[in-house]
Each structure stands twice: as C-alpha cells, then as structure tokens.
Amino acid sequence: MAKPFTLVQLRYFSAVAAAESMTAASRELNVTQSALSAAVSQLEKDLDVQLFIRGRQRGMQLTAAGRQFAKDLAPFLEEADALYEAARGYSDALTGELRVGVFAPLAPFRAPVILQAFETAHPGVQLSFLEGDQEYLRRSLLEGECELALMYGLGLDEGFTTKVVERISAHVIVAEDHPLAASPDGEVSLAQFEDEPLILLDLPHTREYFMSLFAAAGVRPKIRHRASGYETVRSFVARGHGYSVLNQRLHHDQTYAGGRVVPLRLTDDLPGIEVMLVRPAGVRPTRRALAFEAVCGRLYGAGS
The missing domain is CATH 1.10.10.10 (Winged helix-like DNA-binding domain superfamily/Winged helix DNA-binding domain)
Incomplete structure (x- = not known):
C-alpha cells in the first residue's frame, strides 16, 4: 500500500x-x-x-x-538526492552539510587535518565540527545535533555503533627541570610519582580513565589541581606545579605559559585509549558520513 x-x-x-x-x-x-x-x-x-x-x-x-x-x-532524503543526481549523471559528487562532533582535547590534533583532507576529496560538502567533552558529544549524537563523532570510547553504551580509528598509549609529562626528565631511555613508572602532586585532566569519563590507570598500577595519586583544558594541564606542569598523565602528544614541548614539558614513556602495562568514530545505533549513515569515515581511515587507519 x-x-x-x-x-x-x-x-x-x-x-x-x-x-x-x-x-x-x-x-x-x-x-x-x-x-x-x-x-x-x-x-x-x-x-x-x-x-x-x-x-x-x-x-x-x-x-x-x-x-x-x-x-x-x-x-532517506540523501538517497533521494542521490537518485536525482544519478539520473543526471552526477552520482559520484557528494553535496550538502555534515556536522561531526569532536572530543575537545582531540580537536586541535585531528580536526584541521581531517577538514583539509575531507574538503579536498569532497569539495561539495560543507563540513563543520561540534566540539565538547565525552558526555556532551554522547548527548548530541542521541539528540541529532551531529551525525557522528570523533571521540574516545569512554562512557558509551549499547546505543551506539563504533569504529576504532586509532589507539594511543598514555604517557607522563613533567617540567624540564624535574629530576626524572632525564630518565634513561625516557621511561618511567607511575610508582615513581606516587608522592608527587598530580595535575588531572578533569573531564567527564576522561578522569575515570586516568584513575583506572593508577588503580591498575597499584598507585594512589595525590591530585593537586584539576583542569578541563589540555593546554592548562600542560602549562601547570611546565611551571612545576606537578606532573600529569595524558594520551595525545604534541609535536612540540612548548606551553602557553612559556615553559616546556618533557614527555616520558610509561613502563607499566596499561591499556591505551581508543579514538573512535561513533554513531547512534540503528540509524542508517548518510553517504557523507561514510565518506568522512573513509577519510579518517586513510589518515589514521587503525582498523576496527
């Protein structure tokens, strides 16, 4: 009927x-x-x-x-547009708008690179980003504010489908004049910092992930300062207010406060964090969303 x-x-x-x-x-x-x-x-x-x-x-x-x-x-509307374009011989050209959520600490590292690659591949699509913390992006996906999101696999439930883009190990950062900054091979363990003040990147779900690392290492951290900004954490560390544990690593060691931080590899056997493309479960992705996934796969390509 x-x-x-x-x-x-x-x-x-x-x-x-x-x-x-x-x-x-x-x-x-x-x-x-x-x-x-x-x-x-x-x-x-x-x-x-x-x-x-x-x-x-x-x-x-x-x-x-x-x-x-x-x-x-x-x-459905995109398929209708594709049908029209196919009839006119333009079926390979994507057009329209695509809004993608991106976890705030990931945005400076990933969004500009992805935007450049995506616009080169699909100039007819207007790509924009919605930046926020894990919980904000989770709600935005469910409420239709964005079609998919580039975020960590934290705080998600069965209401989402995910595709792993990259896996990143945790590392420690210290000020350049810290005694452990010159550690052999640039390696340390969390136990070496048990009595030192921790600068915690304090975002929903992210804080729980970092606390789980300390628990896995059998270490009780002494949290001195909490900050929601990635660069704020780095600047506090550079000024000697404590150490921190992070995942994303910059290509340089300078901070906004003018000092430098020294990244150190962790010898502890700790789980890394997964950067994922996340979509609401049960919602058919548009061709634009699939094209975005393909671009991310070419850039980072950790597999699913």
Whole structure:
C-alpha cells in the first residue's frame, strides 16, 4: 500500500526540524509559513504522530517521536538526492552539510587535518565540527545535533555503533627541570610519582580513565589541581606545579605559559585509549558520513 505523505512534506519537515522555527525554515526554503505549516500538519495527520511541540516562546520543538523521525529521515532524503543526481549523471559528487562532533582535547590534533583532507576529496560538502567533552558529544549524537563523532570510547553504551580509528598509549609529562626528565631511555613508572602532586585532566569519563590507570598500577595519586583544558594541564606542569598523565602528544614541548614539558614513556602495562568514530545505533549513515569515515581511515587507519 502506497504511503500518503510526499517527498515535499518530508523535506519541509526536515527544514523545520533543523531550524526549530517555522519562520527560519520558510526563509531557507523560500516558501510561505502557511505552506510549511500545512505540510507539517498534514504529515503528522498522515503518520498519526505528533512531531512537534508548538509554542510562542520556544518555537517548534521536536517531540521524542519527531526527533527519531528526523534521524531516520536524513539518509532517506540523501538517497533521494542521490537518485536525482544519478539520473543526471552526477552520482559520484557528494553535496550538502555534515556536522561531526569532536572530543575537545582531540580537536586541535585531528580536526584541521581531517577538514583539509575531507574538503579536498569532497569539495561539495560543507563540513563543520561540534566540539565538547565525552558526555556532551554522547548527548548530541542521541539528540541529532551531529551525525557522528570523533571521540574516545569512554562512557558509551549499547546505543551506539563504533569504529576504532586509532589507539594511543598514555604517557607522563613533567617540567624540564624535574629530576626524572632525564630518565634513561625516557621511561618511567607511575610508582615513581606516587608522592608527587598530580595535575588531572578533569573531564567527564576522561578522569575515570586516568584513575583506572593508577588503580591498575597499584598507585594512589595525590591530585593537586584539576583542569578541563589540555593546554592548562600542560602549562601547570611546565611551571612545576606537578606532573600529569595524558594520551595525545604534541609535536612540540612548548606551553602557553612559556615553559616546556618533557614527555616520558610509561613502563607499566596499561591499556591505551581508543579514538573512535561513533554513531547512534540503528540509524542508517548518510553517504557523507561514510565518506568522512573513509577519510579518517586513510589518515589514521587503525582498523576496527
């Protein structure tokens, strides 16, 4: 049996859902608000589902059903565009927008490189990044704020599908005048720092990961300062306020505070951290998202 809704209705709904405003969507589509309102209302009637909560102050808010419908609809609309492009002989050219979440400490290391490679491969796609901590990205994926995210495999549950991009070992950083900065072969163990102050990178799920490393090594750290910024941690260390344990390693040892840090390899048998591409489970990825995954695979390619 043929479904009663039309492709136009679906596109109108998608625009209103993205803008959360009938006025903004009408400007984007260059159609009247009355036409948009009528199309969305008819779609809700045909589906027998309320997709929006309408309010004067808060605009058009998606219901839970509306949010899920918007997620499921995105790849369908892309396939419709691909069908049109294929008929015209342009099926290999990707267009449209792609928003990708990225874990804040990863952003300076990964986002500029990926952006350059992606724009070279797919100039017709407008790629943008949503930066935040692990918990923020997890919520953003579930709420449809971004289609996929480059993040650590921390704090995730069965509601997500993941693909490992890279595995990174933890290391210690100390100030350049620290007694252990000149350790043989640049190697140390966590036990050597048990009595020293720790500068902790304090982000949701990240802090638990670092604490698990100390637990695995049988060490009780003395946390002196907590910081949510990667460069703040490095600067505290460079100024002699303590040591820290991190994963991402810069190509230089200078800090914003002007001092230098010295990275040291850990001899402890500790688990590294996995950098992953994460998507909500059960949501079919768009061709743009798959293209982004392919670019990351070419750049880092740890395998799944």
